Amino acid sequence: MEARNESSLLPVPPPVEFAERVVLFIDMVSYSRHIGLDEAATLEFMAGCFDSFRILSRRFNGTLVKTLGDGALLLFDGAVDAISFGVEFQNIVADRQTGTPDPFMFRVGLHLGDVQLRNGDVFGNTVNIAARLQEKARPGDCVLSRAVFDAIREETDYGFEPLGAQTLRNIRDQVAMYRVVDLGSAHTNPDPPQVHRIEVLGRPDGFLGPDSRLLGADARALLGYLVLCSGRADAFDRLEALIGSARRVSQALEELSGTTALPLHRLDQMVALDIRATESDLEAFLAELRHDRIPLRLATDPNWPEHILAGLDEVSPMFRGWVRIMRSMWRRRLLGQLERVIGRTDPSDEAHEAAADAILLLEPGNEIASYARISARHALGDQSAALDEFRRLDSYLKETHAVSPGARILDLIRSIRARVAPAAAASGDRPRRRRLLRIAVAEFNEPPDAPEQAHGRVAAFRADLLENLTPFRDWSIIDGEQVALAAEGERDQIDYLFQGDVLTRDGDPMLSLRLSKAASGRRVWADSVSLLSADWSRSQIDIVRNIAATLESHISADRLALVVDGSRKDLTSHDAWLRGDRALMRWTPEGAEEARKIFEEILRDDPDHAPSLFRLASITNIEHIIRPGRQCSAAEYARADSFARKAADLDPMDARVQRTVAWSAAMTGAFARASMHMDLAMNLHPISPATLASCAMGFAWLGERTKAETTLTRCLAVSRMLPPWGWAYNAATYFFLDRLDAALEAAELGGTSILDSHGWVAAIHARLGNEAKAGAAFARLVETVTPAWAGSEPATPAAIAEWFGSAFPLREDRDRQVLVGAIRAAHAHAGY
DSSP: OOOOOGGGTSOOOOOOEEEEEEEEEEEETTHHHHHHHHHHHHHHHHHHHHHHHHHHHHHTTEEEEEEETTEEEEEESOHHHHHHHHHHHHHHHHHHTTTOSSOOOEEEEEEEEEEEEETTEEESHHHHHHHHHHHHSOTTOEEEEHHHHHHHTTTOOOOEEEEEEEOOTTOSSOEEEEEEOOSSOTTSOSSOOOOEEEOTTOOTTOSSSGGGGGOOHHHHHHHHHHHHSGGGEEEHHHHHHHHSOHHHHHHHHHHHHHHOOOOEEEETTEEEEOTTTEEEHHHHHHHHHHTTOOOHHHHHOTTGGGGTTTTOTTSOHHHHHHHHHHHHHHHHHHHHHHHHHHHHSOTTSHHHHHHHHHHHHHOTTOHHHHHHHHHHHHHTTOHHHHHHHHHHHHHHIIIIISOOOOHHHHHHHHHHHTTOOOTTTTTTTOOOOOOOEEEEEOOOBOOTTOOGGGTTHHHHHHHHHHHHHTTOTTEEEEEOTTGGGSOHHHHTTOSEEEEEEEEEETTEEEEEEEEEETTTOOEEEEEEEETTOSOHHHHHHHHHHHHHHHTTOOOOHHHHHHHSOOOOOOHHHHHHHHHHHHHHTTOSHHHHHHHHHHHHHHHHHOTTOHHHHHHHHHHHHTHHHHSTTOOOOHHHHHHHHHHHHHHHHHOTTOHHHHHHHHHHHHHTTOHHHHHHHHHHHHHHSTTOHHHHHHHHHHHHHTTOHHHHHHHHHHHHHHOSOOOHHHHHHHHHHHHHTTOHHHHHHHHHHHTTSSTTHHHHHHHHHHHHTOHHHHHHHHHHHHHHHGGGOOOSSOOOHHHHHHHHHHSSOOOOHHHHHHHHHHHHHHHHHTTO
């Protein structure tokens, strides 16, 4: 072994720091009740709050220590900043939900005192008191201790109401409490701010009135992005990636500042619109729908989603992809609100049929809306019009989607024809609010004697099914490859289990599918499909529709057709792609090379075959795992990035493509662009644990710690039932968040699912000061990596340590130094 100065390689364990800080706790009121009523909406709202925490913490000089499923813990050096953060957040939450009948509300508690900072977390009695003060606050209030009051009262114009000394749970001494009583203070604008309406749907005189006609495309694109992005703020380098260059962003900002009176601010390296002083027309539509008023634009324009930021697609390829995803997201969001209007109004109410009409403009096959229209016509005594609507729906569904109306509409029509009052006609087919269902899709069983034609198609059919089930918001899809091995406490998180078995019928390979209740094993649906079917997409559509019907969810035929890719015309190319995908999933050098040749051959005949493009990029992205020790050249990474970017331009609505282009960008050092694509993947699959775990790790590696923290919290709020590789991702995320105890627990759950897993365990133990365990884990890393070593130098322990320390695309020098120091220390403790 070569001589070296070992002491210079040993990492210093994370320091334990003692300091005086203001601790702020935020917690949602009645979180469990909201989850029970509408889990998907609650998780979506909390995701927006997490972004507000992140943006406001930068504005008010705070540190977001950690997010919880229903709140957050932050630290501040100054009491004024802490109070201002709490008040501003409460104001934002209130503004965002004006007119909401059952709004989300939060409590905020603050205390000042000594804290202990260790392993990325904060401890001490100060933390406990802040948490208990939060419990005492009324919904929508900020409550603080005497210590915070004494520190702030000479420095602020806030008003306070003394609440007296009170006993707090598990706190020995009583604590004097104060409530902030004038949330509209000098720090948060004493008068309600003037709200600037930004018309992203477009109108003849532009976004903001006649003056905005002077704005160039870049300025309009930047403004549209800021008003629609969560938190209405983003980092300058991410805006650069979105628009195309720093110069173009700077010029756009100058145009906006010189032409408009917008409340536009620069915060450190961020650009922000005042969230309380700006709103888009789309947000105004949401507010109208909460009052059961249907906006005229939604009722008259069947193409309104395509008019969102229309005319700006050529600003840049990334902006074009982002706009397509925003159009889809707002289409889904406003359709969902229209369905809620139907759900809470009676057929005799004007809003009931008006909401149905607005939905049917976009989705002529939407059965919830058609049921509402039929019910409304029937309630007015117009039986002929009610039957005409049924005939229209029946004809449309059969001609467009080759399906018939559902049982509930058929029952309603039978009642109308029999002149019998339909049962529960007022509620009919209303969408039901409920907790999010968890469906685990297990590995499909392919016996050794399965027909030759089935090889490769089984795993590919399952992968496509996972992708096609994931976008819908009635359920969360869990990659259940390890369901049978899950701990009992995790297995009970699953509501339904989807399984498949390969069998032979008349010589043809078939896939027998079944959906069962996870708790009882009772089968609720079963069917079989041919693995040789020429209409792969039709089989997928039928499965998703049948699952939705079985679970009493409604997915309109039009919406389903938009999600499931029906564009595959060349079955030969698709079969070849399936063979390549299967070869790549072997995670071996031979499999990767076989896959590369197949994908390149497909692209010779079809240069725009997006699945082959993104898979070719994936091969380079995982080269450091398949061939440890080999370093791809800059040209190889650039070529992979070009493949991924082309795939994203061709098919921006595929979350797999967005994740691939994110990692390809990171490998080339385009970290801001990588971050943008991670966001796009999450917008497409906001309740997919697999997507969230992957993106959380990406944000951690990109140095965006608060974003990694909040994304990981979202992931675990949806489900802790992750496959081992998902936990391996979480271990790497926690490592760079300095949450080393959590990292170790995640690494243990991850097992040996990824070739480099032992390296993360070794690095974690080294940072924790567990010398023997660090050395043992490093020895296992050497044992695992050596047979697959592809480096130019021999696979010595030192070479493997250097490979591990340099293999990952880390943006921050500090993170690289921590990782390199930890793995070198583990090497030193291994005794080589």
